[in-house]
Amino acid sequence: MPFREAMEAKYRDILAKYIEEQKESTLYLAQKFSRKSIENQVTPEEIISLHKMILQEMYPEMPTYVTHSFDLLLEIMLGYGFAYREHQSLRHQQKELRSEIEIAANVQHTLLDTKIPVVDGLDIGAISVPARLMNGDYYNFVQDENQCISIAIADVIGKGIPAALCMSMIKYAMDSLPGYRNEPSVLLENLNHVVEQNVDPSMFVTMFYGIYNHEHHLFSYASAGHEPGFFYDGKKKGFTEITARGLMLGIDKKTKYTQYEKKIEPGDMIILLSDGVTECRTSEGFVEKDTLLTYIDKYLHLSAQEIVNRIYKDLEQLQNFQLRDDFTLIILKRSV
Amino acid sequence: MDIQSCVNIQTEWDIVAARQLGRNVAKELGFGVVDQARITTAISELARNIFIYAHKGRVCIEKMNDKGHAGLRIIAVDSGPGINDIRLAMEDGYSTSGGLGAGLPGVKRLMDEFQIVSSQGKGTEITAVKWIR
Numbered sequence A: 001m002p003f004r005e006a007m008e009a010k011y012r013d014i015l016a017k018y019i020e021e022q023k024e025s026t027l028y029l030a031q032k033f034s035r036k037s038i039e040n041q042v043t044p045e046e047i048i049s050l051h052k053m054i055l056q057e058m059y060p061e062m063p064t065y066v067t068h069s070f071d072l073l074l075e076i077m078l079g080y081g082f083a084y085r086e087h088q089s090l091r092h093q094q095k096e097l098r099s100e101i102e103i104a105a106n107v108q109h110t111l112l113d114t115k116i117p118v119v120d121g122l123d124i125g126a127i128s129v130p131a132r133l134m135n136g137d138y139y140n141f142v143q144d145e146n147q148c149i150s151i152a153i154a155d156v157i158g159k160g161i162p163a164a165l166c167m168s169m170i171k172y173a174m175d176s177l178p179g180y181r182n183e184p185s186v187l188l189e190n191l192n193h194v195v196e197q198n199v200d201p202s203m204f205v206t207m208f209y210g211i212y213n214h215e216h217h218l219f220s221y222a223s224a225g226h227e228p229g230f231f232y233d234g235k236k237k238g239f240t241e242i243t244a245r246g247l248m249l250g251i252d253k254k255t256k257y258t259q260y261e262k263k264i265e266p267g268d269m270i271i272l273l274s275d276g277v278t279e280c281r282t283s284e285g286f287v288e289k290d291t292l293l294t295y296i297d298k299y300l301h302l303s304a305q306e307i308v309n310r311i312y313k314d315l316e317q318l319q320n321f322q323l324r325d326d327f328t329l330i331i332l333k334r335s336v
Numbered sequence B: 001m002d003i004q005s006c007v008n009i010q011t012e013w014d015i016v017a018a019r020q021l022g023r024n025v026a027k028e029l030g031f032g033v034v035d036q037a038r039i040t041t042a043i044s045e046l047a048r049n050i051f052i053y054a055h056k057g058r059v060c061i062e063k064m065n066d067k068g069h070a071g072l073r074i075i076a077v078d079s080g081p082g083i084n085d086i087r088l089a090m091e092d093g094y095s096t097s098g099g100l101g102a103g104l105p106g107v108k109r110l111m112d113e114f115q116i117v118s119s120q121g122k123g124t125e126i127t128a129v130k131w132i133r
């Protein structure tokens, strides 16, 4: 039988029982009743009215002041019923919004999808995890016929949907500048124009762009205010920060970018990241760069993809599984 | 044939008069106490909006009969400033009472039928119906 039809009889039972003897077991029944009635969208004012009606039935002699007092209580509880209904409707809306965003996140995923190139002698691993549903970080690989692999890693200042929307635009801007792919500084200068003209002035984008020449093992790169990555020296077994100067995209349309070059030896690594990695916050403060490097050191013997996966897992744990910013980590490892 | 009675809204006391009229008619028609209270609250919200936003107007209560099925219609009319964005006004959480669930969306939920006609500078007419279950 539907709850609403059985409700009256059930409530009468519980009430009679409790008036007879004030037992905890009856109060437990009442708790279960209240859960059921909430589930069935019974409002507070309906419960008051039910209570009053049953009481009147049980005690026809009930003083009128008790009856009147219930009418007043009913009027008061009506306001709570109001708020309760709004809450239900807002919950429903929230569910709808969430599923809409989930669809958008899938669309974004397809839009920004990139394949990690597979080449002899270079082991590449990449991971990008959004803090919320949509990602404001972005990475992209392109492999061309001249033995060159381009790597872009970008971060929109801000997170969530606005950052994700902005990122989709950056991706298409990059796709439409294939001629500059081999010149990191020129590519960034062109992207800077696009961002400056098309993106909301309150939004800034940082990007690191590099191209790896697989024939000469030369890595050319430029940075637009992006979180510095690291080079790992396989011989000296040490890390150095990648220093590359340059203003964020979208600030000044006349910005020029410097291009740098670095020879990559067997056993060397290039580590690129977004500030979601270095700004991992734990109860004891930020994760120190050294901590990050110790982790990398610990997993050095693994494949590049394994390393980034493990580091993500470790840092996720360190932060109690609450990512505060989008997290992107890329490792390129030249085989010995 | 429908019988209509109205209350002019000009002061806060008129809100009480409108509530009283609505409750009496609801009682006469045989609405249960919970529905009486809901109808009264709906009238109260609409009359209050007239008092606050349009300063003066009218709330009318009509007995309805649809093939032996009895109902009550509330008509709240004013020639005040009108509602600029009705869709927004009907959104949950928009009302200044946000979170209390009151206001126009609340009225709509309390009643079985709800209709709003409003144009800027001309005024607002809200009609809401509740049928006896």
Ligand SMILES: Nc1ncnc2c1ncn2[C@@H]1O[C@H](COP(=O)(O)OP(=O)(O)O)[C@@H](O)[C@H]1O
Residues within 6 Å of the ligand: B045, B049, B050, B053, B054, B078, B080, B081, B082, B083, B089, B094, B095, B096, B097, B098, B102, B103, B104, B105, B124
């Ligand atoms: N009769 C009216 N005339 C003009 N504007 C109105 C009228 N009724 C409502 N409004 C507008 O619609 C909005 C929403 O009304 P309502 O849902 O009752 O919430 P609240 O009165 O708490 O703001 C009001 O803020 C007001 O701008």
Ligand SMILES: [Mg+2]
Residues within 6 Å of the ligand: B045, B048, B049, B103, B104
């Ligand atoms: Mg109002």
